[in-house]
Amino acid sequence: MFHRITTAAKRCLPADVRTDIANRLVHARRAGKEPIAGLEWLFVANLPNSGSTALAMLLSTAPGATTLTDNGEAQWLMPRLSKGIERWNPEREIDYAMLRSVWIDAARRRGVGANALVVEKSPSNIVRLRALTETFSDMPVHTIVLTRDPYAVCASWAKRYPPAKLGRDWDARFVDMEADSEDLFEALGALYGARAQTLQACREIAQIVISYEELTEDPDRTVARLTAAIPRLAGMNSGAQVRVKDYAPQELSNMNAAQTARLSPAQRGAITRGLMPYRAVIETQGYALEDA
Known part of the structure; x- marks a missing residue:
């Protein structure tokens, strides 16, 4: 009976509060546990609507590469990283130990195995990128800056x-x-x-700065540059079709003219x-x- 009452009470809570409670439980369970063997992280620093989804999908064609959410933005796994204006505040207090537990747990739930590469591209990461890379500093961490x-x-x-x-x-x-x-x-x-x-x-x-324009206009050269800077990305498919927002899957193409028209x-x-x-x-x- 107590369990049923507790579960019913939880359903009455706002979604972000329920997520926060679940995250705290994950953190409590994972405290002190070793991460997935050989796990690596690749952070893409970018502005919203700057082509990061296309880039993340391209990066995810590297052998063993994946994302923690379908859109490549793990900010949505933690309310304090994703809710409202304050997510853009570099002074906002973030429990990075809990973030680490939640993200590694998300990797396990998505079936990420040994020696995998997690691609993470939440735009608001730009205000706390150094803290994020330090949070995972006991594992290989790579960083790309994308402009548009x-x-x-x-x-x-x-x-x-x-x-x-x-x-x-x-x-x-x-x-x-x-x-x-x-x-x-x-x-x-x-x-x-x-x-x-x-x-x-x-x-x-x-490790490398690339632009949306070079990514979409010369994918082969961009893939070569990315691989030279981050050898872990060897094997990417520069001709892969990518799905961005509500557009149909297509090969990389420069949408700037269509946007600015x-x-x-x-x-x-x-x-x-x-x-x-x-x-x-x-x-x-x-x-x-x-x-x-």
Whole structure:
């Protein structure tokens, strides 16, 4: 009877609270246990909608490579890593010992065996990348930085996320903005710039930096570069079909032109105004600002 009451009570709890309770139980059970033999980690540091899903699917074609969730983002296994604006706060307190237990347990549940490579690409990882790599430092850890054209990224954000969602999950400034307004696009440009600055700092611990553009326009060369930097990736299939968001499976292709074609001249100018304070870091990453 007590068990049934407890189970019923749990069902009344919010999903994130139930997940947190389950994670704490996993951590308690795994405390002090050895990780999977030969397990390796590959972190992709990236901004949302920058091509990381396509890259993760490509990386996952390496022998023994896998992800902990279907979309390659293990942030969704822990509420504090995935819920609301605070996930983007580098000062947010994270129980990294529990994170380690939960992620290794997730690998076991997905049938990951010895000498496997876990590909992890949650965008909010960029604010705590060094802490994540230190958490798994007793195992081989690899890091890739991925960049993408700011206008294409901002256009994708505007298409996929209404202001209310942006305000709830990313930055409160978006809550009262109108969709497709110049104010919205200027704020998106500023948000891209701030995140690009955070991404730039990730280069300090990355083995390689690649761009979405080179990935999609010359997959063979990009695979060769990745393998040279991280030999563990040998055997990737550069011609693999990838499924990104709601698009049909297809070979890698550059979607920048299709993304930016939706932008009006006024919206492009607004993005430029938002990007302007971050011009130096954006140019360092290989992109040019348009006229405002």
